[in-house]
Amino acid sequence: MIFNPEYECMDIDARKKLQLANLKNLVETLYEKVPFYRRKMDERGVRSADIHSLADIEKLPFTTKDDLRENYPHGLLACPKDRIVEVHMSSGTTGKPVVDEYTQKDIDIWRESMARTMAAGGCTRDDIVQNCYGYGLFTGGPGAHYGAMTLGAEVLPMSSGNTARQLMVMQDFGSTMLTCTPSYALYVSEEAEDAGIDLKKLPLSKGCFGAEPWSENMRREIESRYGMKAYDIYGLTEIIGPGVSFECEAQNGLHINEDFFYPEIIDPVSGKALPDGEKGELVFTTLTKEGTPLLRYRTRDITFFMREPCSCGRTTLKMHRLFGRTDDMLIIRGVNVFPSQIEHALFEIEETEPQYLIVVDRGESHLDDVELQVEVKKEFFSDETRGLEALRSKIEGVMKSKLQIAVKVKLVEPKTIERSIGKAKRVIDRRQL
Ligand code: DLL
Secondary structure (H helix, E strand, C coil), X not given: CCCCHHHHCCCHHHHHHHHHHHHHHHHHHHHHHCHHHHHHXXXXXXXXXXXXXXXXXXXXXXXXXXXXXXXXXXXXXXXCHHHEEEXXXXXXXXXXXXXXXXXXXXXXXXXXXXXXXXXXXXXXXXXXXXXXXXXXXXXXXXXXXHHHHHCCCEEEECCCCCHHHXXXXXXXCCCCEEEECHHHHHHHHHHHHHCCCCHHHCCCCXXXXXXXXXXXXXXXXXXXXXXXXXXXXXXXXXXXXXXXXXXXXXXXXXXXXXXXXXXXXXXXXXXXXXXXXXXXXXXXXXXXXXXXXXXXEEEEEEECEECCCCCCCCCCCEECCCCEECCCCEEECCEEECHHHHHHHHCCCCCEEEEEEEEEEECCCCCEEEEEEEEECHHHCCCCHHHHHHHHHHHHHHHHHHHCCCCEEEEECCCCCCCCCCCCCCEEEHHHC
């Protein structure tokens, strides 16, 4: 279902006009209200009067995660503090958290964005949404909650964890839609299997999954374990939370809510715009936010735009599902490798579970060594070493041919790699320690 056809199916030129008008307003507001942006614009000698077309956005300065941290907690606020009604944060691994401070209008934009997102995943007022994204400072729980409520669905605000209780509620309340990280969806399915629950017999028929990288193969795995449709949803705290872009029934690229979030793809090194179809770093400008609007925010997420019209009828620009993040990329003996490539290759090996851990270290020779720990499926795991040895060299062969690097594979017993209830940790890079 299309939640808001007026905006989601808008004539492309009309949308561009709207974006340009909002961009000019934004630049004016940021210049007046946020000293950080005034300084940056003065340095470049650019003002709102210099923005005549959307392409002129290139004249404006970028914002980086470091800028957000340096302005923690309220330095980027663009409205009086008493207009803020809610705050979210994401901590990341280093330094101060990044903060998003919402006015009521910002919350309304978020509700609308998430209503579009979940409607595209099939959510209606008849649904019972089991929301297992974490609630709290993380945007996942509240974002999906707002979206489901806006659509008039019934929400079960489970938050993440306590998997036995998740399964009980899922059965007793007849949940029809699941919202959580893809890795948690897999974890729940394993626990269901152990408890003798056949998820395919439950009323669950769809889910919106995101907040971490996942592959097409992982989608298929979730869809077959649950007997459901699994949709990819994307977003980040700095921009609004989940609801920045989402898949429709075509499951081929994510529609960007571009009347709210203006997207660009740039070369991460030169900062220059890349032609359509070329992979690069995703950048967003929040066109309509009031609390902490951002200009040309560098997400570090890597994707490309898909301009061809979508069969669903939406005219919004699509982005390919993420390939990874510029800061996730591992450089192994000079070769660039994304964890998502390893995951993708692994899924083609029938004997393994979709559970893995990549450990990178500097060997005695001071060269980078990669150990890939992979869980073997119960039915293939045995004490007989010959079979396992053959499987190990098969996986090493696949990795070598797909990634062009040598990976040492360590097969581990089922259920030995730590499961996550939120975002999965797939890489341990000991080289930085
Ligand atoms: O993860 C917001 C979110 C919640 C999105 C629930 C979807 C569902 P942060 O914690 O700020 O916000 O993390 C944002 O997570 O820059 C991406 O690197 C990654 N990410 C989010 N969605 C996806 C996705 C939330 N669908 C960071 N695929 C982003 C791959 C994703 N990576």
